Amino acid sequence: MDLIPAPRSAARTGDTATFALGQGTVLVAGDGAEDVARWLRAELGAATGLPLAPGDPAAAEPAAEPAAGAAADVVRLDIDPGLTLAAAPAAPAGPEAYRLTVGPGGVRVTGGGPAGLFWGAQTLRQLLGPAAYRTAPLGERAWELPHCRVEDAPRFGWRGFMLDVCRHFLTKREVLRHLDLMAAHKLNVLHFHLTDDQGWRIEIKRHPKLTEDASWRPRTKVGHRASDVWDERPHGGFYTQDDIREIVAYAAARHITVVPEIDIPGHSQAAIHAYPWLGNTDVVDTEALGVWCEWGVSENVLAPTEEVLRFYEGVFEEVLDLFPATFVHVGGDECPKHQWKSSPAAQARIRELGLADEDELQSWFIRHFDRWLADRGRRLIGWDEILEGGLAEGATVSSWRGYAGGIAAARAGHDVVMCPEQQVYLNYRESGDPDEPIPIAQVRTLEDVYRFEPVPPQLQGDDAAAKHVIGTQANVWSEVLESPQRFDYQVYPRLAAFAEVAWSALPPSAERDFAGFAARMEEHYGRLDALGVDYRPPGGPRPWQRRPGVLGRPIEGPPPIV
Secondary structure (H helix, E strand, O other): OOOOOOOOEEEEOOOOOEEEEOOOOEEEEOOOOHHHHHHHHHHHHHHHOOOOEEOOOOOOOOOOOOOOOOOOOEEEEEEOOOOOEOOEOOOOOOOOOEEEEEEOOEEEEEEOOHHHHHHHHHHHHHHOOHHHHOOOOOOOOOEEEEOEEEEEOOOOOEEEEEEEOOOOOOOHHHHHHHHHHHHHOOOOEEEEEOEEOOEEOEOOOOOOHHHHOOOEEOOEEOOOOOOOOEEOOOEEOOEOHHHHHHHHHHHHHOOOEEEEEEEEOOOOHHHHHHOHHHEOOOOOOHHHOOOOOOOOOOOOOEOOOHHHHHHHHHHHHHHHHHOOOOEEEEEOOOOOOHHHHHOHHHHHHHHHHOOOOHHHHHHHHHHHHHHHHHOOOOEEEEEHHHHOOOOOOOOEEEEOOOOHHHHHHHHOOOOEEEOOHHHHEOOOOOOOOOOOOOOEEOOOOHHHHHOOOOOOOOOOOOHHHHOOEEEEEEEEOOOOOOOHHHHHHHHOOHHHHHHHHHHOOOOOHHHOOHHHHHHHHHHHHHHHHHOOOOOOOOOOOOHHHOOOOOOOEEOOOOOOOO
């Protein structure tokens, strides 16, 4: 059973015995399981051509495990909040846990909650083979499941993937496709990077110029920022509020939470282009600023004024109406301080607020929105630069520059999502091969990602701090990802390795069975093929995946682990 991510336990209960789905197989949903039943019927029905007709729960009540004499030809879905697993029978395993059993009488999937049931249904789909991921039947075939028992629960509650749609825009359809791929890998948080210097991607009705003017740029750098090649076509796009509602609802049906990111006070040139008074008008002609066409970090940051705070409060009010997630990401990273240092207005603001320096001025921005969000029942999360100048009281940290920021935050009692660039930035190149397209930074192979450990040695043994590592996340930045195919190439198959790190109870990094994982991936490549993912093959890029002559920025040697 080549399952990815690897479950806590999985065993065949008959050497060769199988249960076959057929025209008469019924799909029975217990109380609360109806939504998962609809999803499973739609997905498997499309691939198999089988009706999987609804069954009567009362008439098709099998024993805890299907066996001889149980209701025949039934796939039953149930929710049991008291579900326990054999490895830890003393307490309920939690809402994301599940048990899947297959025997002569059929299939039973039991989840500790709706999410656990959904993850169990994903495992059921994997057991049917790659053809179960097609959108139409390939012809007559047997749909057989091995007699087995699978028990499973995730290691981390936050298993995230960050999608940057600012540098290169992805259509709503593509975002929905990525959500399906996340769900297939049991990832449950989409960090949606919606605003940056190079484009604003979310409709804000009270500030229409953010999408009228700031959602597109006149041209785009091709390759690394040192390249002198340009694509002279305008590039852009945005999601209407109804698009966002659809994305959030689609994700929720797959038990994925969408966490929006609205970047402040840096990475804001697109917003300043739309509303020039948001910038530091006493030191730069903000009327002349366009949406940034370069890569890197723009010097143009928000002005530290009450008017700017009110503007972004209005933005966040609309964001909160669209995203029910507890967490809201405010960026807080890579905020150059040069304009504030030379701005008389910013310096007067520092004195007025009794702050020591520009780092504390940035912290003032973040603290304001930490309180503002908390007053509305939400929690602020930001990149690890929000530690500089003092961490806001309720803030959670996305530790991206390495482990260090996360370690400091966890020891101070703040929650942390570990996403160090040296380990899980999937825009980094996967190989040193000269055919690798637009190579960026150090090599991070499939095995490197598989050996990533979210809880660093400094926190192991310190239970009080380690419990604040609420999860982990892989990030993909899209400066050199000009098409959906390029996104696929950079993300897969490495996101499959990351998903196993985030979900499974793996041994320490050096002891992990990468050879076993690679063997399981052979089956998984077939699933990705069926899903139409343009992933990087193990042997290197296919001819059409190469980008000869496009400038990258490879860095030799392993990345520093800090």
